[in-house]
Amino acid sequence: MTGLDKELSVGERENFMHGLLAFTKEHKAAHWLGTLDEFLDKVLPTDPQGIVRTSHQYLWDMIRWTRHDQCDGQLSTGLFADELFGLDESIERVVDYFRAAAAGSEVGRRLLLLLGPPSGGKSTLVILLKRGLEEYSYTNAGALYGIKGCPVHESPLHLIPHILRPSFCETYGVDISGEICPYCRMRLDQEFQENFLKMPVERIFISEAGRSGIGTYAPHDPTTADLADLFGSADLSKVAEFGDEGDPRAWSWSGAVYAASRGMLEMIEILKVKREFLYLLLTLTQEKNVKVSRFPLIYLDETIIAHELGGSGGQARPQSGAPIQRR
Numbered sequence: 658m659t660g661l662d663k664e665l666s667v668g669e670r671e672n673f674m675h676g677l678l679a680f681t682k683e684h685k686a687a688h689w690l691g692t693l694d695e696f697l698d699k700v701l702p703t704d705p706q707g708i709v710r711t712s713h714q715y716l717w718d719m720i721r722w723t724r725h726d727q728c729d730g731q732l733s734t735g736l737f738a739d740e741l742f743g744l745d746e747s748i749e750r751v752v753d754y755f756r757a758a759a760a761g762s763e764v765g766r767r768l769l770l771l772l773g774p775p776s777g778g779k780s781t782l783v784i785l786l787k788r789g790l791e792e793y794s795y796t797n798a799g800a801l802y803g804i805k806g807c808p809v810h811e812s813p814l815h816l817i818p819h820i821l822r823p824s825f826c827e828t829y830g831v832d833i834s835g836e837i838c839p840y841c842r843m844r845l846d847q848e849f850q851e852n853f854l855k856m857p858v859e860r861i862f863i864s865e866a867g868r869s870g871i872g873t874y875a876p877h878d879p880t881t882a883d884l885a886d887l888f889g890s891a892d893l894s895k896v897a898e899f900g901d902e903g904d905p906r907a908w909s910w911s912g913a914v915y916a917a918s919r920g921m922l923e924m925i926e927i928l929k930v931k932r933e934f935l936y937l938l939l940t941l942t943q944e945k946n947v948k949v950s951r952f953p954l955i956y957l958d959e960t961i962i963a964h965e966l967g968g969s970g971g972q973a974r975p976q977s978g979a980p981i982q983r984r
């Protein structure tokens with residue numbers, strides 16, 4: 658190694674260390690923790706529109722955030738640009754799906770199915786969306802807030818009682834959709850004596866490893882495929898403690914649909930999933946809720962993306978059965 662080489666590599670290392678420090682600083686600075694009244698006072702007024710975004714709108718904003726102008730004035734989807742080649746048409750259809758769903762079109766009530774031959778780039782496309790979400794959630798524009806301790810990291814605005822929602826809408830100019838989950842409902846009652854303004858709120862970050870905003874489900878052997886992997890189950894060790902299987906604290910919220918709340922649920926080989934699961938997923942996409950054993954309906958807002966091996970040749974093709982997909 659020559660002296661110059663060595664100098665360069667030291668410089669590079671220093672650069673990398675600087676980058677690393679800036680990264681940790683930025684990530685630390687971004688954290689926020691407070692009560693609902695502090696949230697309503699300090700955070701919400703800065704960007705009410707951004708805070709009430711649905712998962713589809715959030716994904717669409719993330720995709721737009723990665724887009725940049727090309728020299729010919731066209732927009733290119735930066736998210737996929739460096740990894741997937743020759744799939745422009747398919748990618749554009751996926752992007753169209755998010756554009757329409759974010760605008761409130763009916764396609765948002767359907768799941769997105771990527772169909773194509775082996776090694777056609779389906780998994781890669783989903784991975785890029787997941788990494789994009791994780792990165793975006795650290796930016797100011799991508800700030801997401803949730804009730805601290807909530808198993809589905811739900812929006813703190815779910816705490817606002819229905820009777821106050823019309824005046825909320827008048828004040829902030831945005832609508833609230835969604836219901837509080839059974840777990841927070843019970844906590845509000847037992848820990849906070851219904852004083853919802855004191856419930857803790859924090860900034861949340863999308864993380865696949867942290868099971869926050871990204872859930873993945875892959876069917877294993879169909880005979881043992883377990884509803885619990887997707888929708889959770891009663892946690893028997895806690896049932897003894899709380900004395901009731903219907904107690905939300907005795908429920909194991911480890912299912913993929915709960916992890917995916919606020920972000921996206923990846924369903925690998927969805928056509929191998931049992932029919933009864935598909936009914937539940939259908940309700941989840943159409944009505945934004947799931948019904949499990951002894952709980953009332955649980956409101957969940959998430960985008961479902963499935964991929965599947967296709968029999969025929971060709972590229973990965975997004976299918977949602979939606980009118981916008983036919984040109």
Ligand SMILES: Nc1ncnc2c1ncn2[C@@H]1O[C@H](COP(=O)(O)OP(=O)(O)OP(=O)(O)O)[C@@H](O)[C@H]1O
Pocket residue numbers: 740741742743744773774775776777778779780781782965966973
């Ligand atoms: N259009 C593409 N441009 C660049 N690389 C690609 C493209 N399509 C696939 N690849 C590469 O091929 C490999 C396999 O792709 P990937 O796993 O995404 O395919 P898949 O459609 O999920 O396949 P399978 O159906 O077997 O799960 C990856 O390393 C990916 O980067």
Ligand SMILES: [Mg+2]
Pocket residue numbers: 779780781964
């Ligand atoms: Mg794959």
Ligand SMILES: [Zn+2]
Pocket residue numbers: 804807808809810811837838839840841842
């Ligand atoms: Zn909750």
